[in-house]
Amino acid sequence: MTNLPASAKPTADADPVSADGRLVSEATYWEDWYDTGGISYEWNNGRLEEQPVSDFETFQVYLWFLELLRHFLRQQPIGQVVALEMGFRLSLASGTVIRKPDLAVVLNDNPVPLDLRDSSYHGVFDLCVEALSTEKPAHIHRDLVVKKAEYAAGGVPEYHVLHREHGNLAFYGLTPGGVYAPLPAAGHGDDRVVRSRVLPGFQFRVNDLIRRPGPDTMRRDPVYSDFVLPEWTRAERAREQAERERDSVLGERDAATRQRDEATRQRDAATRERDAVSRARDLAIAEARREAAARAEAEAELARLRANLSKPNDND
Numbered sequence: 001m002t003n004l005p006a007s008a009k010p011t012a013d014a015d016p017v018s019a020d021g022r023l024v025s026e027a028t029y030w031e032d033w034y035d036t037g038g039i040s041y042e043w044n045n046g047r048l049e050e051q052p053v054s055d056f057e058t059f060q061v062y063l064w065f066l067e068l069l070r071h072f073l074r075q076q077p078i079g080q081v082v083a084l085e086m087g088f089r090l091s092l093a094s095g096t097v098i099r100k101p102d103l104a105v106v107l108n109d110n111p112v113p114l115d116l117r118d119s120s121y122h123g124v125f126d127l128c129v130e131a132l133s134t135e136k137p138a139h140i141h142r143d144l145v146v147k148k149a150e151y152a153a154g155g156v157p158e159y160h161v162l163h164r165e166h167g168n169l170a171f172y173g174l175t176p177g178g179v180y181a182p183l184p185a186a187g188h189g190d191d192r193v194v195r196s197r198v199l200p201g202f203q204f205r206v207n208d209l210i211r212r213p214g215p216d217t218m219r220r221d222p223v224y225s226d227f228v229l230p231e232w233t234r235a236e237r238a239r240e241q242a243e244r245e246r247d248s249v250l251g252e253r254d255a256a257t258r259q260r261d262e263a264t265r266q267r268d269a270a271t272r273e274r275d276a277v278s279r280a281r282d283l284a285i286a287e288a289r290r291e292a293a294a295r296a297e298a299e300a301e302l303a304r305l306r307a308n309l310s311k312p313n314d315n316d
Contacts, residue, residue: 020050029098035119040085045095049142051085052133054102057164062131064212065162065204066103068228071215072202075227079107079126079199080114088121090154097150102162103129105198126198128156132163144170152180158198162209166190169206173197193223201226 018039024032029043040051054062069081082104090097105127106114112123128151133139143161151159152174159180161170171194172180185192185206196202205223218224219233 018050019048022048024048026096026098030120034087034098040100042087042100043096043098045097051100052135052139052142054131054133055135055164058131058133058162060212061162061164061209062102062129065129065160065209067215068204068218068224069103069105069199069202071224071229072199072227073105075230076199076201077108079105079110081105082114082121082125086119086121088123088125090124090150092150092153094153099128099147099150101125101128102131107198124155126156127158127160127196129160129162132161132168134163134168140168144168148172148180152178158183158196164210166206166210169209 019033019041023046024043025046026043029041029048033041033043033048041048042051043049066081066083073079073081083102085100085102086104087098087100088104090099104121104125106112106121106123107126110123110126112121114121114123128147130143130147132143148159148161148170152172155174155178157174159170159172161168163169171183171185173183175181183194183197185194187193190207190210191205193203193205203223208218208223213221215229216232219229221228225233
């Protein structure tokens with residue numbers, strides 16, 4: 001992890017002076033070197049080891065992974081994250097070491113609880129994560145070989161190594177034989193999904209450590225949807241369901257309106273047809289009356305003519 005340049009021990013000097021490799025007792029380390037406020041040191045069986053600096057892109061990988069862990073532990077509060085260079089002591093067959101993993105997790109059921117006032121952890125972390133520095137071969141060897149062996153021998157159940165390049169990523173779980181083996185993964189290549197054993201349900205796609213998608217993308221991804229902002233997804237689904245129900249109600253209302261309008265059109269058409277029939281009937285009645293009147297007039301005229309014809313002629 002990145003450390004601000006400062007003196008290896010608190011002094012008035014402006015430039016940092018590394019004490020890497022210096023022999024000091026464990027008591028002196030805890031007293032004078034554990035928290036110098038500048039260069040950070042671990043302690044390896046009597047010798048100070050300066051913690052290397054990771055490059056900025058690897059630091060971004062670290063931040064993405066840390067935030068992913070925080071998302072998970074918010075949904076599954078089964079442990080606590082330690083990310084403040086908190087050291088822990090491992091008593092090994094080869095000697096005693098004090099390591100400061102860049103990131104660690106203490107489960108709630110760990111036999112040694114993590115107190116809020118602790119500045120070092122008195123038990124064994126359940127998960128250790130190191131952000132690999134590749135500036136020197138010795139730094140690579142320390143994280144990928146030395147610390148891997150130490151954490152396994154010390155009983156750390158899971159160990160992850162983060163880096164900006166695929167080839168330097170590593171994810172190990174402790175076997176019953178006390179050695180690390182790669183964690184189970186689904187899929188192949190860099191798209192494989194690594195699943196934690198220490199944190200059941202915590203998983204990540206290896207490629208995503210390099211791509212580092214944002215939360216809104218991850219919450220829609222089945223790999224992360226169970227623990228990355230599921231409340232957002234539930235709210236979104238509830239809103240979409242409400243919108244679908246609203247649209248359904250509006251559709252039913254529109255259909256009812258269309259049916260009502262169609263009934264109105266049919267009623268108006270029937271009314272027009274009835275009115276047309278009534279007008280035709282009235283016209284027919286009027287025409288019949290005119291015809292009857294004309295016929296009656298004609299018959300009356302014929303009767304008059306006949307009556308005139310039947311009268312005696314005065315000339316006869």
